[in-house]
Amino acid sequence: MASMTMRTFVGFLLLMILLTLMPESIAQDAAVALKASLLTNYDKTLRPVKSASTVVNVDFDVSLRQIIELSEKDQIFRINLWLRVYWNDEYLTWNASEHGGVDSLSIHSSDIWKPDIFLFNNIGEETYGNIEAITDVTVTSTGRVTHLQPTIFISACPVDITRFPFDKQECILEFGSWIYTGNKLNMSFVNPEAERSYVTPNVEWILNGAPMIRKVDIYPCCPEPYVTILLVLQLERRSFYYMFNMVLPCIILMILNVFGFYIPPDSGERLGFFMTILLALVVFLQVLSGSLPKTSTTTPQLGRFFANTIALVGFSCLASIVVIRLSYSGPASRPLPRWLRLLLLRYLARLFCMDTIAEEKHEDEEKAVVYNPFHKENQTNQHRNTTNFELDVSQNLRHIQLKLVRCSREYSAPARPKQEEEADQDEWKMAALVLDRALMFSVGLASIVVCVTLLRRNGQHEDLS
Numbered sequence: 298m299a300s301m302t303m304r305t306f307v308g309f310l311l312l313m314i315l316l317t318l319m320p321e322s323i324a325q326d327a328a329v330a331l332k333a334s335l336l337t338n339y340d341k342t343l344r345p346v347k348s349a350s351t352v353v354n355v356d357f358d359v360s361l362r363q364i365i366e367l368s369e370k371d372q373i374f375r376i377n378l379w380l381r382v383y384w385n386d387e388y389l390t391w392n393a394s395e396h397g398g399v400d401s402l403s404i405h406s407s408d409i410w411k412p413d414i415f416l417f418n419n420i421g422e423e424t425y426g427n428i429e430a431i432t433d434v435t436v437t438s439t440g441r442v443t444h445l446q447p448t449i450f451i452s453a454c455p456v457d458i459t460r461f462p463f464d465k466q467e468c469i470l471e472f473g474s475w476i477y478t479g480n481k482l483n484m485s486f487v488n489p490e491a492e493r494s495y496v497t498p499n500v501e502w503i504l505n506g507a508p509m510i511r512k513v514d515i516y517p518c519c520p521e522p523y524v525t526i527l528l529v530l531q532l533e534r535r536s537f538y539y540m541f542n543m544v545l546p547c548i549i550l551m552i553l554n555v556f557g558f559y560i561p562p563d564s565g566e567r568l569g570f571f572m573t574i575l576l577a578l579v580v581f582l583q584v585l586s587g588s589l590p591k592t593s594t595t596t597p598q599l600g601r602f603f604a605n606t607i608a609l610v611g612f613s614c615l616a617s618i619v620v621i622r623l624s625y626s627g628p629a630s631r632p633l634p635r636w637l638r639l640l641l642l643r644y645l646a647r648l649f650c651m652d653t654i655a656e657e658k659h660e661d662e663e664k665a666v667v668y669n670p671f672h673k674e675n676q677t678n679q680h681r682n683t684t685n686f687e688l689d690v691s692q693n694l695r696h697i698q699l700k701l702v703r704c705s706r707e708y709s710a711p712a713r714p715k716q717e718e719e720a721d722q723d724e725w726k727m728a729a730l731v732l733d734r735a736l737m738f739s740v741g742l743a744s745i746v747v748c749v750t751l752l753r754r755n756g757q758h759e760d761l762s
């Protein structure tokens with residue numbers, strides 16, 4: 298009795314197992330049979346259409362994975378992406394309910410017809426742009442074929458470095474069929490923009506967008522149109538590296554260059570200081586030019602910035618030589634030329650609020666040199682003047698009187714006392730001081746202008762677009 302129940306139980310169990318496995322095995326058999334029947338007499342070199350005039354519509358989609366590199370020097374672009382290509386195969390259709398409910402099959406991609414999609418601007422040597430099928434395709438019962446596969450492309454990408462390091466580059470990947478014209482194989486994109494949600498961020502480039510464009514070309518060889526899909530990768534350089542490692546030190550050197558004019562001309566350090574800055578900048582320029590393509594068609598913005606800075610520092614060297622020459626006053630017997638005195642001790646000194654010191658010198662000079670009839674009156678004036686008007690008058694008087702002093706001095710040049718020579722030397726030194734201040738301000742201003750115009754992020758770009 299017990300063995301009887303045991304046997305029925307085992308039998309029942311076996312039946313259950315068989316029942317659960319049955320549809321699977323039937324389906325698997327059906328799939329094998331279906332595949333065999335589909336692929337017998339299948340010619341994979343012909344387009345899968347029953348009427349020769351039917352167009353095969355290939356839908357093209359891309360998911361971006363990683364921008365591997367964009368080399369400015371070699372103008373080579375390497376990218377890893379997933380291709381998704383869909384088309385209809387009229388010979389790979391079946392009625393699912395007649396084939397054990399099998400509604401999709403995976404077939405080795407070399408067993409069926411595939412669109413011969415090439416990357417036209419490929420420069421990888423092994424494949425010549427052919428997208429070799431390395432994965433299987435899936436086919437549904439309606440004949441829809443889906444081919445998904447990962448690929449790494451090496452393509453040419455012209456890099457325009459005019460705005461380096463604030464440049465934006467557009468690398469275009471051009472996909473199309475090599476042998477079929479647009480009348481036989483029509484390509485179109487599924488989404489107007491490539492999928493970007495799985496992109497690994499690149500350390501050097503930001504991917505701003507990846508639109509797709511459908512393009513129809515007619516080549517001189519053949520009258521029929523050829524359809525290609527352009528995948529435009531809009532890249533923007535991350536400029537922080539260059540700002541931090543090159544621009545920042547350069548700006549510091551620029552500031553030092555401005556304050557170099559603060560070193561007293563007769564300390565002997567000054568020229569060496571400027572030369573050191575110049576050398577440091579040349580070294581920076583060398584580093585920069587090593588990382589850029591050697592083009593002569595355009596100069597990168599950063600290069601122009603460096604060149605301008607070098608020009609500024611070079612100018613500082615030259616100006617410094619002039620100032621040092623001035624402060625050593627030259628032949629002791631020569632007074633400061635009239636135009637220089639006017640330019641430096643009058644206008645520039647006034648501009649840089651140094652006229653009080655300059656005036657002081659004049660007063661010294663005037664006391665030392667000649668007797669002057671206004672002197673007394675001046676002093677008495679000073680004792681009792683209370684109104685601005687009177688001050689003005691006294692100022693004007695002083696100017697006239699200074700002129701007189703100068704004239705008389707120039708005429709009585711041959712017999713000059715020692716005191717006068719010293720006064721002249723002082724005047725030369727004073728001129729050097731004023732010139733120094735003027736140079737410091739103008740070099741500072743020029744530095745600011747260079748920084749503002751050449752370190753702008755998107756000034757020119759907006760004009761172009």
Ligand SMILES: *[C@@H]1O[C@H](CO)[C@@H](O)[C@H](O)[C@H]1NC(C)=O
Nearest residue numbers: 391392393394395396438439
């Ligand atoms: C598929 O086959 C079933 C059963 O033979 C039939 O009823 C159905 O109409 C067929 N479907 C198509 C789309 O031909």
Ligand SMILES: *[C@@H]1O[C@H](CO)[C@@H](O)[C@H](O)[C@H]1NC(C)=O
Nearest residue numbers: 352354479480483484485486
């Ligand atoms: C090709 O595809 C485009 C867009 O999908 C469509 O507008 C065009 O009519 C198609 N051409 C042919 C010949 O089917």
